[in-house]
Amino acid sequence: MAAAVAGPVFWRRLLGLLPGRPGLAALLGRLSDRLTRNRDRGRRRSPWLLLAPLLSPTIPQVTSPPCCLCPEGVHRFQWIRNLVPEFGVSSSHVRVLSSPGEFFELMKGQIKVAKRRVVMASLYLGTGPLEQELVDCLESTLEKSLQAKFPSDLKVSILLDFMRGSRGRKNSRTMLLPLLQKFPEQVRVSLFHTPNLRGLLRLLIPERFNETIGLQHIKVYLFDNNVILSGANLSDSYFTNRQDRYVFLQDCPEIADFFTELVDAVGDVSLQLQGDDTVQVVEGMAHPYKGDRAAYCKAANKRVMDVINSARTRQQMLHAQTFHGDSLLTQEDAAAAGDRRPAPDTWIYPLIQMKPFEIQIDEIVTETLLTEAERGARVYLTTGYFNLTQAYMDLVLGTRAEYQILLASPEVNGFFGAKGVAGAIPAAYVHIERQFYREVCSLGQQERVQLQEYWRRDWTFHAKGRFTGTWRPRSPL
Numbered sequence: 001m002a003a004a005v006a007g008p009v010f011w012r013r014l015l016g017l018l019p020g021r022p023g024l025a026a027l028l029g030r031l032s033d034r035l036t037r038n039r040d041r042g043r044r045r046s047p048w049l050l051l052a053p054l055l056s057p058t059i060p061q062v063t064s065p066p067c068c069l070c071p072e073g074v075h076r077f078q079w080i081r082n083l084v085p086e087f088g089v090s091s092s093h094v095r096v097l098s099s100p101g102e103f104f105e106l107m108k109g110q111i112k113v114a115k116r117r118v119v120m121a122s123l124y125l126g127t128g129p130l131e132q133e134l135v136d137c138l139e140s141t142l143e144k145s146l147q148a149k150f151p152s153d154l155k156v157s158i159l160l161d162f163m164r165g166s167r168g169r170k171n172s173r174t175m176l177l178p179l180l181q182k183f184p185e186q187v188r189v190s191l192f193h194t195p196n197l198r199g200l201l202r203l204l205i206p207e208r209f210n211e212t213i214g215l216q217h218i219k220v221y222l223f224d225n226n227v228i229l230s231g232a233n234l235s236d237s238y239f240t241n242r243q244d245r246y247v248f249l250q251d252c253p254e255i256a257d258f259f260t261e262l263v264d265a266v267g268d269v270s271l272q273l274q275g276d277d278t279v280q281v282v283e284g285m286a287h288p289y290k291g292d293r294a295a296y297c298k299a300a301n302k303r304v305m306d307v308i309n310s311a312r313t314r315q316q317m318l319h320a321q322t323f324h325g326d327s328l329l330t331q332e333d334a335a336a337a338g339d340r341r342p343a344p345d346t347w348i349y350p351l352i353q354m355k356p357f358e359i360q361i362d363e364i365v366t367e368t369l370l371t372e373a374e375r376g377a378r379v380y381l382t383t384g385y386f387n388l389t390q391a392y393m394d395l396v397l398g399t400r401a402e403y404q405i406l407l408a409s410p411e412v413n414g415f416f417g418a419k420g421v422a423g424a425i426p427a428a429y430v431h432i433e434r435q436f437y438r439e440v441c442s443l444g445q446q447e448r449v450q451l452q453e454y455w456r457r458d459w460t461f462h463a464k465g466r467f468t469g470t471w472r473p474r475s476p477l
Contacts, residue, residue, distance in 0.1 A: 079368075080349045083361050085311040086319065087255050088344030097246035103232060104130065104239035106248065110223035111137040114154065115145070117256075121159040121218040121263050125172040126235035134234065135175055142183045155186055159263050161216040162191035162271060162279075167207055173273055181275040190267035191279060192216035195296050195356055198289035214356060216270075222260065225253040231464050242414075243454070244462045251341065254315065255348065261307045262352075269300040301357040308352060308361075367391060373401030382406040384413075384462045386433050397439060402448050407433060408461040409453035 080086070097103050111118060111134070118138065125131055138156060145154035158176065165172035179187045194214030197205070205213070221228040227249040232238040249255055271279035271288070281287050286296035322344075353362035370392065373379050379401050386407045388396070396403055410416055410426035417423060433451065440449045454461045 077347065077349070080365055081312065081316065081319075083312075083365065084308055084349050084351060085258060085315040087252070087258070087315060087348040087350075088319070088322075089249065089252050089255070089346050089348060090342040090344055091346045092342055093250045093252060094346055095248040095250065097228075097248055100232070100237075100239050100242060100244065103228070103230065103244070103246045104134075107221060107228065108134065108137050110221075110226055110228075111141050114141055114223040116153055116155070116224050117222070117260060118154070118156045119159075119220070119222045119260050119263050120157070120234065121216075121220045121259075121266075122232075122234045123161050123215060123217055123219070124164040124167075124233060124235065125158075125160060125175050126233075127168075127170045127172075127175055128236040130236045130239050131175060131234060135179065138179060139182070142179070142186055145186075146183075152186060155188070156183070157188045157190070157260075157263060157267060159190045159192065159216065159218065159267050159270065161211075162193040163197070163207075163211045164215065165191055167211075173277060176273065177275065177277060180273060184275060188267065189273040190263075190270040191273055192266060192270040193288040195288050195293050195300075198293065202289060216266070218263070218266065220259050220263065222256050225256045226250050227252060227256050227259060231462060237414075237460065238462070241459045242462050243456065243459055245464055249348075254318070255350075258307070258311045258350065261311065262304070262350075265303045265307045269296070269303055297357050300354075301359060304352070304354060304357060304359060367395065370395040370399060373399050375400035377401040379403050380406070382464050384408045384460075384464075386429055386436070388436070393436065393439075396449060397443060397445065400448075403450065405449070405451050406463075407451060407453050409455040412455055412459055412461040414460045 078086070097106065118141070125135075142152070142154060142156065145152035156179070160172050173189075173191070176187075176189050180189060192215075197210055197213040201213070202210070219230045219232060221230065228246060229249070230244060230246045232242070232244040232246065238244060268282050269285060269288070270282075272282060273279055286292065286299055288296055349365075351362035351365050352359055355363075370379070381396075381403065382405075384407075386405075408429075410430055413426035413429065415423060415425040418425070437446075437451055440446050454463075
């Protein structure tokens, strides 16, 4: 017991010497937890590891019978539509972008032609010239919309994190204030504040460190009926040399409507930025950190789940009409009726995770998919920061599927080459990686579970999906 306590105390003392390092705080806390239990893990794991799939949460039951009319292959994942809405689109409307520059130019182009809505959700908006260029595009489009019609139909909604968006004198808020002041009827800026940061804790934790308590981390950018799903923030490195994932969904009104409603819902439980740089709560909504926490989280859960459930019901009705109606329209009949979109062959399930509001859909689905992975299946996991939860680690080691895990090499970690202790963060992630790989080897699973590293000169890595660059085997560890 004394050793278990000593580790965290040591890290807390060390962190006291390192103000302004939220990433380091989170990482050292994780390392402390791993180091204090490392010796026990070897004794406990072996006898029970193969029971991990049986000890995981029960797989959600499919409430609808098998569908002989649905496109082949949908049945394997159709249980997910009992949790979130299911969207069927044609693969011809799905485009995967490959570079930050392409992502940046596409966003600017989409803003310039938007007529009805621009919705952007991110952790923060940077303060450099490229970010200003994006804000200038929004201003120009808003001005044109007023010239074409008054009052304008164009609405701009931006959702950011309160703490990250308020960091420093020049920040996301100051970047967006001119838009709010010039177009108060068209622009909404919502700043999500975690309900976990309140009271004395909020007063004592300094800037940057307060961001480790909880964040708004949705990354979606939509323009009329076109949607970009990404992990990229609105910051210069994400527009130039920080590799991420970007999926562009063209002419997908149902998906655009869903994400508009979702961002509106999170916006409603967030603080509203005013033209004088103050913030206000939406009328009738509990305050995220001044009011009763339980009441706020309950109201937020209801607001978000209402969006998810209503969209799920709409999509189930659309599915029934499309594949189970009394008279099924052919593609030619649909085109004649005015719907010229090709038949769906791609299925999209937006997974939501908001643990303070007791919404853990992403967690449930991910654990179920890993539990269900069978011998012969191949699972790809990609992360810029290798730090699996214990539940995920046990599932990877306890199931029979083949795993290819793509990680950031130390050289493409954003802290690589930093001065002081922060420069050791890439090595700390390598330490976690080595611990995991040793367990893989101790179980004789190195052929089944393979680790690979992304490396590209002068770039950093943030992707959780499609990537470009070099695959480099990570061995020996």
